[in-house]
Amino acid sequence: MKDIPALDRPREKIARKGAVALTDAELVEAILGRGTRQRDVREIARDICGLLKDREPMRYEEICAIEGIGPTKASQILACFEIGRRYYSKDHDTARVTRPDDILPLVAHLRDKRQEHFCCITLNGAGEVLGNRIITIGLLNHSLVHPREVFADAILDRAASIICVHNHPSGSLEPSSQDIAITAQLKEAGALVGIQLIDHLIVTKTGHLSMRERGLV
Known part of the structure; x- marks a missing residue:
């Protein structure tokens, strides 16, 4: 890098012309800053750009x-790369969750169900939805769920967190003693596997309740 004129070095070019003026290799060089005693930064940057050409996420x-x-x-x-993907990606189809209301469009189909359905929504570290699955379907107003069923797919998704949702066909938004108990179990199990339970929602035809907002998560 020392043999490159100062004005042509990646960081100096960014200051003068903006990042858009740099090649892919120069952008990587700017991130790296310097090479090693054995390898010049430009060589290392070329190898990294070779991974980019595969069009697969780098590991x-x-x-x-x-x-x-x-x-x-x-x-x-x-x-x-991850911060760029999160905030500058052109893919606007990925749902992102920042509050309970963001979940409601994903579970609107539960409102009219005559049986209790228990769903698990998995999220990555940016709060983006990775998966939305029905875990169990119960009777009129009773659905049994075990933490292992909830976290099995979350682990496969490499999720950072989950939000659970179930409907109350009765129309009542009040959490039952069983709802409170399973929420506590899921929170504890999540802590053990490193996947946080962010919230547990109850939905009905007329509204929804967030257990986090109620202080139960």
């Missing part, structure tokens, strides 16, 4: 396998 292990990249640099690179 931590792949980046660490590049000579001149250690755990710190690999983490920095993945963090840069």
Whole structure:
């Protein structure tokens, strides 16, 4: 990097022209900052750009396998790409959850069910929906669910958190003693596997109740 004129170095070009003026390799060079004694930063950047051409999400292990990249640099690179994906991605179809109301369009079909349905919505670290699954279908007003059934798919999704939802065909929004008990079990199980239970919603034809807002989560 020292043999490149100062004005042509990636970070200086960003300051003068903006990031859009840089090539993919130069952008990676700007993230890396410098190479190692064995490898110039430009060589390392070219190897990383080679992974980008595969059009598949880069994996931590792949980046660490590049000579001149250690755990710190690999983490920095993945963090840069993830923050860009979250806030600048053109894919607007991915639902993002920031409050209970954001969940309601995803479970609108439960409102008119005559049996109790228990659903689990899995989320990534950005609060984006990974999956939306019916875990159990019960009787008129009774559905049994076990934590292992809830977290099995969440673990496969590599979810950071989950939100559970079930309907009350009776129309009552008041959580039953069983609702409160299973919520406590799910919260405890989530803590053990590292997947947080964010909320547990009850929905009816006329409204919804958030157990988190009620102080039960």
